Amino acid sequence: MSVSASAIKIEKEAVEVKISFEDLLIDKNEIGISLGYSAGKTPSYFMNMVDDVVKKLSSLCQPKAGYKIFDIDKSIIKPYGIYIENAFYKMEKIITSQIKKSDKVAVFVCTIGPAMEMWSKELFKQGDSILGYIVDTVASAAVESTADYLHNQIENSVQEEEMKITNRYSPGYCNWSVSDQHLLFSLLPKNFCGISLTGSALMMPVKSVSGIIGIGKNVKRMKYICGKCTVPNCAYRPYYLAINKRRLAKNNN
Amino acid sequence: MNEALITQIGICIEKGKVNKASPYPGDMIGQEGSDELTRQALSEGIGPDLILQACNSGMQRIGERFSRNEVFVPELLMAAKSMNAVMAHLKPYFQTGTVKAKGKFVIGTVAGDLHDIGKNLVSMVVEGNGWEVIDLGVDVKTAKFVDSVKANPGCIVGLSALLTTTMANMAKTVQEIKNQFPDTVVIVGGAPLSTKAAEQMKADGYASDPQGAVAFLNKVSRN
Structure with missing residues (x-):
């Protein structure tokens, strides 16, 4: 089933959302932050490479996104995990504290397809590791933007039913084991949005995001949640911290 | 011995200057890079071990700057690229055992x-x-x-x-x-x-x- 984003309702079937490259917001300064630099401080040589890669992104990026909504039994939500369709997902309180306030949960996936990762691999093979690294970084930003778009569309649509949503949570983050991808994907149609799993729970194409979003009248989507997570030395925390700081500054201006 | 030349090779490594055509870094545009300078050094009879020593010092300096968060992965990669340009010239010396890899x-x-x-x-x-x-x-x-x-x-x-x-x-x-x-x-x-x-x-x-x-x-x- 495929519907336009504006027509999203709380569907019981898996829904593939129409999304195109034009829907994605690619912020080059945020890509610079991903490379390690402060906003606006990326050396021009590397920023020019980012510009060139972003220009090619439109022809290489094939975003797809979809979700399926499930009822959840709040009475059996534990501090250390939740049940969806009778299967238990062990995760941190940072997630369960939000999901326990939800009435439903959207299981989602999205991807930008395989072309960017193939380009990056080819560049590394040819010895151009700098461009390969930048292509990979831009691709990561594109898939995060795809997830943002889906997240926003779900939020807009549930508002029509006076519902709100939580942040999105993915296996591999907040002490939610990546191995639960197999359980999560079993809730969706096979090869949904063109994404499959390897035996070790790696999504193919690699530039894909999966996870859950809580839906309910008493839930809240927060600006920044890494501060509440107890995972030590998470590789992603400095990045999200810098991005959040930048977005807050932008909103305040 | 042309010490200035050896020093400059180390600087090229640290700053990621590969060759004259490379527009990186911005403050070395038009200058010769590690590629040309290594060729020149070898032609002047400078030993490959001395060139390698200068390169290692350059890599060490960029590494220290990386540890201090003054530069990031792209600069490290540029330095490594510059180093690889040197290694291409030194390859025959590695093959004959005149110089050795660290391991x-x-x-x-x-x-x-x-x-x-x-x-x-x-x-x-x-x-x-x-x-x-x-x-x-x-x-x-x-x-x-x-x-x-x-x-x-x-x-x-x-x-x-x-x-x-x-x-x-x-x-x-x-x-x-x-x-x-x-x-x-x-x-x-x-x-x-x-x-x-x-x-x-x-x-x-x-x-x-x-x-x-x-x-x-x-x-x-x-x-």
Whole structure:
């Protein structure tokens, strides 16, 4: 089933959302932050490479996104995990504290397809590791933007039913084991949005995001949640911290 | 001996200046890079060992700046690229044994894991620091690592993983290498890893970034 984003309702079937490259917001300064630099401080040589890669992104990026909504039994939500369709997902309180306030949960996936990762691999093979690294970084930003778009569309649509949503949570983050991808994907149609799993729970194409979003009248989507997570030395925390700081500054201006 | 030339090669490495045509870095546009200067140095009879020494100093300086968060992975990669331009000229000297690599570093992403960006970055930077890198690729089974250790006595092994699910495979690989070659040094890295996780799987070291891996390797090779 495929519907336009504006027509999203709380569907019981898996829904593939129409999304195109034009829907994605690619912020080059945020890509610079991903490379390690402060906003606006990326050396021009590397920023020019980012510009060139972003220009090619439109022809290489094939975003797809979809979700399926499930009822959840709040009475059996534990501090250390939740049940969806009778299967238990062990995760941190940072997630369960939000999901326990939800009435439903959207299981989602999205991807930008395989072309960017193939380009990056080819560049590394040819010895151009700098461009390969930048292509990979831009691709990561594109898939995060795809997830943002889906997240926003779900939020807009549930508002029509006076519902709100939580942040999105993915296996591999907040002490939610990546191995639960197999359980999560079993809730969706096979090869949904063109994404499959390897035996070790790696999504193919690699530039894909999966996870859950809580839906309910008493839930809240927060600006920044890494501060509440107890995972030590998470590789992603400095990045999200810098991005959040930048977005807050932008909103305040 | 043309000391200014040797010094300049080291500066080219540190600043990532590959050759005259390269527009990087902005403050060296139009200047000769490590490629041309190494050719000139060799033609003037400067020993390859002295050139290599200058390069290692340049790599060390950029590494220290990386550790201080003054530069980031792109600059490290540019420095490594500049170093590779030097190595292309020095290759014949390595083949004849006139100069030697710091050691052999066998690296791969463990079984079940297809992520290669982190592993590739580490390979590039370690190679740029004067090590011979044997890259086994991704989804590398334990037996392949063991065979490579057998074929390269004295090598140091680097294991990479991005998925928490493949950390178990990493632990098995560390264990098997240690069972068969107890003296082989193993370093691990990747997003789900930590010093604690490395200790638990009995690896000898953990690096959170390419420069960390270089620092570890240099420390081990000095001991």
